[in-house]
Amino acid sequence: MSRHSLTRAARTSNMRWLMSLAHMEPSPVSRWVALRAALAIGLPTAVGLALDQSAAAALVALGALPAITGDNGGPYRNRALSIGSTVFGGALGYLLGNLISGHGLLTSGAMTVLVLAASLIGTFNNIAAVATLQFAVYVIVGSSLTSTLPPWLPSVLVGAGGIFGLALTLSGWVVNPIAPERAAVAMAYRKLAAMFAAIGTSRIMAARRDMEAAMTNAYDILLTARGRAAGPSPRLARLAAQLQACTPLTNAAMALARAGRVVPPDCARVMNRLADRVENNADPDPGDDIAALRLADMPQLADALAQALPLLDGGRQQTGDPLATLGPVRPRTPWRVLARTYRPGPTTVRYLIRLGLCLIAAEAVALAVSLPRSYWVPLIVVVIFKPNFGSVFARALQSCGGSVVGVAISATVLALDRNGLASLLTVGVLASLLPWSIRRNYGLFSAILLPILMLLIGALQPGSWYIALARLVDVGVAAAIVLLVGYLPWIRIERNNLDHAVSTAMSTLAAYLNTVFQADPASRHDLRASAYARLSDLRIALQRGLSEPRLVSRRALAWWPVEVALERVANAISDTAWSPQAATAAPSAAQTAQLATALQTMSTAVELGLPMPAEHITAPSPALQDVAAEIESLRAALTGPDFAAAPGAGAPKHPIHQV
Structure with missing residues (x-):
């Protein structure tokens, strides 16, 4: 390949990477959701301004903020559980942060322990992830802010704001519960x-x-x-x-x-x-x-x-x-059973170690450089490093870009505001945009959330507009710590995680194929849902990988043809199992097991980097002809174009492991 071609390919790759960072997810949000968010933040702020109690009102508004960021839609009961857990996490975090504040290094140590413990609990499920993130953020805020209010009152105000936001969210249940x-x-x-x-x-x-x-x-x-x-x-x-x-x-x-x-x-x-x-x-x-x-x-x-x-x-x-x-109601596993049987795996342990190192580095840098209001650095580290919400690498860069816009908004408002009205209008308008931005792009979300936080916290600790510029330095320091301490030294693990995601998807499809034809109609839905959910997880992992550095993005790009082949395998299994002929000519368990074993063998080869099987996949029965053809296409995609290029060299290795 000529030097000109290499330069053009590198330029195309860089453009694709930049586009992935700026990509906006489609996010239709109703006007009622936007109005509800504006009321949740703007109404307490307006009451505080009218009663000359801006500090107390800011705490109420901070408590209502999780009701916006923790609302993932869906049935009202699920939303009540998700938002209620998030609000409780924020109020408890603020209380514990207040209790440990003012003790120097002991405060930093206790804060780190609480954040790591919350992060461990956050690996249980998505609700725990959102609630513990809010807990960690409010632990940091509560341990760093001082207030003239009685020690017990700030947490009560934060909790009251959360209940107010939750009530606004669930108000639609009264009119139309389903x-x-x-x-x-x-x-x-x-x-x-x-x-x-x-x-x-x-x-x-x-x-x-x-x-x-x-x-x-x-x-x-x-x-x-x-x-x-x-x-x-x-x-x-x-x-x-x-x-x-x-x-x-x-x-x-x-x-x-x-x-x-x-x-x-x-x-x-x-x-x-x-x-x-x-x-x-x-x-x-x-x-x-x-x-x-x-x-x-x-x-x-x-x-x-x-x-x-x-x-x-x-x-x-x-x-x-x-x-x-619809099938039987799935039995619920009690929380105490989940907690008793949960064992953190190597991935969780590595995440906690990386987060702990980032927090220690954040505290060390903040103390060494004497950053003003240095609690912003660990706060931003925790938010950026949360793995449940997308690529850590992309979020670090998007946070820096979004913060430039957010700081410009904050500095402008703080410089022009004389009586609090400009801050009130800005907070209300930006709050109405939060439900839209949080689903669109993390950089856009940062650009909207940062001014809200700065204007609310500014009511607790007033300062002139130059404090807004210091926040930009804090974001840059936090992003650098996340990248240099928590990401780049572990980048090969990020690449291996893509291989594991592909292997897991194959194993799930093998189990789907092995059981769906013999399963009763009540459990078929669960098998199908599990297979397609695993494919969705794989697509999300590959999409995140495209925004990573070249060592990871090349591997993610190389896996895309395999992901497409896996989707075709899943579709072929579903079409065969749900076809009208399936009831009269369903394949036997031995026949489906033959193809499922082939899938599982390829899954093991991907996970361990072993050679791919060289034997072509054939249909054990006419009913499985389409399924076998798609599995053979998958094997060909895994083998790559160099398959059989060297006769007598043995079974080919998967070419992606050479990327």
Whole structure:
């Protein structure tokens, strides 16, 4: 390759890396959510300004902040648990931070121990991750801020703000208690409509992936809602029936996709109309839609819609409980059992060691350089280094970029504000943008969150506008510590984590294939959901890897063809297991075990860096012909283009391990 070609390839790689850092995720947020966020932060601030109690009001607003950042949507009960845990974590953290403050190095040591303990608990699940992050942040803030209020009052005010924010979030439950469940079922129809529109185009893989995720999410939400229902629920039964009506429509769409048919736009419009009726709790009345599909020369879809009509009507035309067909309610494992059986693995231990080293370095740098209000450095370290929220490397750089904008906003407001009104308006407007920014891009989130924190904390410890510039130095120091202490020395581990994610996805697909044909209908959904969830985890890991340094991003880019091949394997298994012929000509356990063993062998080879199997994969039965063909394509992708280039050299090694 010429020097010009190498330069152009490097320039393209750098441009792809910069674009990954600036990538904005689609994030539609309703106006009510934005208004609720503005009220949660702006209303306490306005009351404090009116009563000349800005310090107390700032604590209430700080307590309400977790109700915004901890709201991940979904059913109200799940949101209450997530936001309530986050609010409790913030209030408890502020209390403990106040108790340990003012003791010099002992304060720093106690703060580090509390943050590490919280980070360990945060590896349990996503709710624990958000709650313990808030706990860690408020431990640092509480141990560093001084207040003229009585020692017990700040934590009470923070807790009161959290309860106020939680009440605002759950206010919609009074009007429409199952609105999130209905929205989830409607979203399944919308994703199915998008899949109809993508049939025959290059978008079909992504559209099917979104449809599978929406169906899984809707099933999980309805199962959870049924598990907590005190008795029969006609509204949930109606939604369950309407969700089951997606099955014949999905099967028809899969058949058209395999045949390579291009579907007229009327088909997608029919699905979107059904979604609107489900979301608005209106009668489906698909008679005209069935006629329109027949006129569009789509008899398969018209027949599927006619077959789904009794279910679309909410199950009123059939006997039995539609909720019963969703499968058994999953038993919940008590927290005490989870805590007793939990054992931190090597990944968790490494994360705690890396975080501990970063906190020690943050405290050492802050003391050595005498940074003003140096608690910002460990605070930013904790937020950036949290692994649950994306690439650490990308967040460090995005935080620096976002902080430049945030500091400019803060400095401008602090320099111009004379009576507090400018700060109040700024906090309210920025708070309304938080739910949107937190889902879009971490740099954008930093640019909005930093001015809110600075203006609120500024009411507790007033200072002139030049303090805003000091925050930019703090962010730069924190990002440098995370990269130099917590990331770059461990970068090879980050690269090996990608191999482990690919291996895990293969193992899950092997288990899926080995059991789905013999499983009862009640457990098939769980098997399918687990397989596609693991593929989703792999895609997220690879997307994060693309924003890492070249040592990791090259490995992530090399794994993408394998990820596509794994998706095709999962789709082939699902299509075969759910096809009408599967009930009459299902493969035997021995036949599925043969292909599952081949998948597991490749998984082990990827995990350990062993040679790939050289034998071609063949179908043990006609029913598994499509599955075997996709597994053979996966083996070819893993083997690479250099396969069999050196006869007699033995089985080829996976070329990605040479990247």
